[in-house]
Amino acid sequence: MLSPEAFREAYSEEELAEELPDSPIGSLRDIQYLYGKLYTLATTGGGEYAPYLTPDAAGDLVDTDDSLIVVRVDVSGDKPKLADDHLGPVQLTRYTDALVQQVSHCKYPAARGIDHSVTHQAGRNSDPEKLARYAKERLTKWATDDVVTKASIAHEDGWIIEQLAELGEDGDTLETIEDGIVTSLGGESATALLTVQVKTEQDSEFRWPGEIDVFLEAMRQRKLSKLVTKNKADNSSGDATDLVTGEPSRTVGTSEDPQNYFLGKQLEKFPGLDIEEAWRSHPISEDAAVTVMNAETFVEACTYRTFGAKVYYLPYFFGRPTPEKARKLYELLYQAAIDEEDTTPIENAYEEYRERRIDENGLRFYVSAVMPHQMSRYDVFGETLNGQLHYPKELAFTHNRIVENTSAFTTNTEWTAPLPTNKKWDLLAANDDLLHAVSTGWYFYQTFAERDDADADADDPRIKALVSVLNGEPISIEVLLEEYVSRIISEETDDEYEGFPSFLVASQFAQLCALADGDLELLTTTDPGKEPITREPTYEEYTMEIPDILATDGGHPAEAKLESFIQETPALAPDSGEDSVTNERRGAFLLGALVGDIGSYQEYSEDRSTTLVDQYPVKSITRSRVKKVTQETIAKTLTYTRQEKKEGKSYPGTKAEHIVDRLRETILDPDPDKWEIGTDDLRFYYALGVTYGMNDHPDWNQTQSDEATNTEEEY
Structure with missing residues (x-):
């Protein structure tokens, strides 16, 4: 196969223009035909018979x-x-x-x-x-x-x-x-x-x-004789207009293609198929069919297996192919074909974009997922011609920015950030591999409910979320919450995991914030009560020296942190709207925060093996139980407050007072028995609260750093 440099030298502008289709790319067949043309030119040259040769076979x-x-x-x-x-x-x-x-x-x-x-x-x-x-x-x-x-x-x-x-x-x-x-x-x-x-x-x-x-x-x-007899057809051919070239010609109906589409058993592509008349439903000329078959090397190079499916990322340039576009496309395809790294075409295209060799505005991707079931039987789903580099690229950047530079995950005070980070968790530390995670679906594999890939099907929400991100279509918030909660509950109850999955919840929330980014708008809902979740948070960005976050009245930093986090999270903020569900969601979050706070106290100060976090797992939280859990948790908080005061620890008010006061205020109006919040919504924000509460303590690293600095100043 010719290198891109040799390809450029082998064909002049005029010669290449003669080989390219005249019409804009408008279908998968157009893309395959263009791939086949480029591959033929790069391996066997031009000419009438070149598309029929198979140089790769030997x-x-x-x-x-x-x-x-x-x-x-x-x-x-x-x-x-x-x-x-x-x-x-x-x-x-x-x-x-x-x-x-x-x-x-x-x-x-x-x-x-x-x-x-x-x-x-x-x-x-x-x-x-x-x-x-x-x-x-x-x-x-x-x-x-x-x-x-x-x-x-x-x-x-x-x-x-x-x-x-x-x-x-x-x-x-x-x-x-x-x-x-x-x-x-x-x-x-x-x-x-x-x-x-x-x-x-x-x-x-x-x-x-x-x-x-x-x-x-x-x-x-x-070779042509085999294109009209597949799937036991006698002669599936006839005179029609070629769907690729637009020219009248002898067309065939059962030709193969690199993605196994339009086969006899592919009923979603051929509804009510009469195998002998398939050429009427999908007319492609003999020469075009063979050229499409030659696209296999490039098509296979632009695939990735994930979630039990074969996902295709086929790059192309919007509009009518020109010699210059064809050369740039050939560079992408050639690189994908020879690349021994485990990268996707999206990552390769990003490298070309970063080196200023291509303009992402004209670059598109055909995206689909194919689920094989048995010989010659495939399901095709998540199909789009509008995949774009912009969405996966910006989603990766946005996610990294959120966990590295915003007040939701970072702090420079004597108190921890609202949510934890961990360098060993891909979604809780900025990393250069996140674009790979997004483009392959690993981004959702880490946060969605676990499934056996051997039993995966066309309704797999991970596949749907992946394809949505690649083409810029928003994901249903209902699907996300259902997947998140299912994964949280499975890890809570799995003996393989120890303790509450706080890093998982923090990862899910970081993902949720990234998807809600205002430039991407990758979240949607038809439920007014969940609409605030789809809005972009307004967490402060720490791009320069980070100022201390202190309460304006000189109060406790934990109180200022909680107030700030709630106000900057649209799903929790009191002024997000008049819908009562937001208040109920905030109540679930505050209840979780108190359970997490007191549960951590029980574990580290009381050395208890079973804490409130274990006593009230996410699975147990329902609207009918919220009031009881709240009463028991506040009662336990008061018990520990009295106990610490007897031990001589002096502080005003109640232990975790910054949470208790807001929880009492929220949980009483309306009464939880009258709440309207959905179960997944309730449970996820309760889990987020537990994660927050478990992480709500002095930042020991920062405190030790401050003490060291003060000691040095003394000397």
């Missing part, structure tokens, strides 16, 4: 010993015969790049049968006798094939093929071929292509198949 044989076995036939006289010159009737040589077009191999991917071309690919490490049989079949089987015979009759040089067939009827000739191959190989097995060279005139040289038009036409007809 690509691993190039420049290997004993990789090409040639039967040399002379048909220049009255009767056909094997060559009798100094090279002899059989030549064992090396298959090279220079011979790719001359040998003109066209693979037929079937367990049994001959290749479409007169050149045939043997199996790996075939013994000499088997190779001899394949060599003889160039005369006895390929030359007498029905389609080849029909093609030879219609061609002015068809007599050449007839002479091969005639020679194949001579037993002595076949024995000579076999002896020559066995002797040449010295009894050793080999992996090779088998072909013929033919001398057609007395004073001419022996010619390769690629130099004989009738061989190429017969190859073409054999």
Whole structure:
């Protein structure tokens, strides 16, 4: 395959323009056709028969010993015969790049049968006798094939093929071929292509198949014959307008494509399919169909397996293909094809964008997920032509900014940030690999409910969320909350995990904040009560020196932190709207915060193995239990307050007073028995509160740093 530099040198603007389609990219078939064109130009060049060759099929044989076995036939006289010159009737040589077009191999991917071309690919490490049989079949089987015979009759040089067939009827000739191959190989097995060279005139040289038009036409007809008989069709073809080129032509209905779409069992693509009439539902010309098939190398390079599905990210440039767009696209596809790194086309495109080699505004991606079920049966879902680099790129940047530079996750005071961070958790520390996580779906794998990928289906919300992010479509907040809560509960109850999954909840909330970013707007809902969750938080960004966050009246920093977090989180802020659900959500959060705060106190000060966090897991929280849990938690808080005062610890008011006062105020109006908040909504923000409460303590690292500084100043 030509390098991008060699590709640019090989084809001028005019030559490349001649090969490109005239219409804008408007369908998957248009993309596949363009990929196939670029691949053909980069491997077998231009020309009528170039799309029919399959250079990759035997690509691993190039420049290997004993990789090409040639039967040399002379048909220049009255009767056909094997060559009798100094090279002899059989030549064992090396298959090279220079011979790719001359040998003109066209693979037929079937367990049994001959290749479409007169050149045939043997199996790996075939013994000499088997190779001899394949060599003889160039005369006895390929030359007498029905389609080849029909093609030879219609061609002015068809007599050449007839002479091969005639020679194949001579037993002595076949024995000579076999002896020559066995002797040449010295009894050793080999992996090779088998072909013929033919001398057609007395004073001419022996010619390769690629130099004989009738061989190429017969190859073409054999390959085309398979495009109309797939899935037991007799002849699914007819005259129609080619959906790719827009030209009237003979079209085929059951041709293959790199993504296994439009197969006989692909009923969502062919509703009410009549296999013989498939060409009417999906008319594609013979040559266009073959070009589409050639897109396979580039299409496969632009895939990634995730969630039990095969996800396609096929880049293209918006509008009509031009030579310059084609060259830029070829660079992306070439890089994807040779890249041995575990990267996606989105990451590759981002590198090109970062190096200012492409403009992201014109770049688009076809995105789909394919779920295989059984042989020739696939489900296609999450399909869009509008995937864009902007959304996954900006989502990764936004998420990193939130956990690294905002007051929700960072602090420079003597009190911890509202939510914890952890360098070992991908979503709780800024990292350069987040674009990979977003584009592969790992971003949602870490936060959504766990599933067995072997049982994944087209309704998998992880796939839907991934495709939504890639094409800029908003995700339903209801789906997110359901997935988040399900994952939290599963980890709470799984013996593999210890304690409350606070890092998971913090990761989910960071993701929720990133998706709500005002420039992305990747969250949506039809429920007015959940609408505040979809709004972008207004957390202060710490991009310069971070000022201390202190209460204006000189009060406790924990109180200022709680007030600030609530006010800057639209889902919790009192002024987010008149809907009572926001107040109820804030009540659930505050209840969780108190449970987390007192639970941490029980664990670290009381050395209790079972705390309020364990006593009131997320799964147990419902509207009917909120009042009881609140009463018991506040009662426990008062008990510890009295206990600490007896021990001589003096502080005004109640332990965790900054939470208790707001909780009492929120939980009483309206009464929880009359709450309207949904269960997932209630449970997630309760879990967020527990995480907040568990993290609501002095920042020991900061305190130790301050003490060290003060000590140094004293000296």
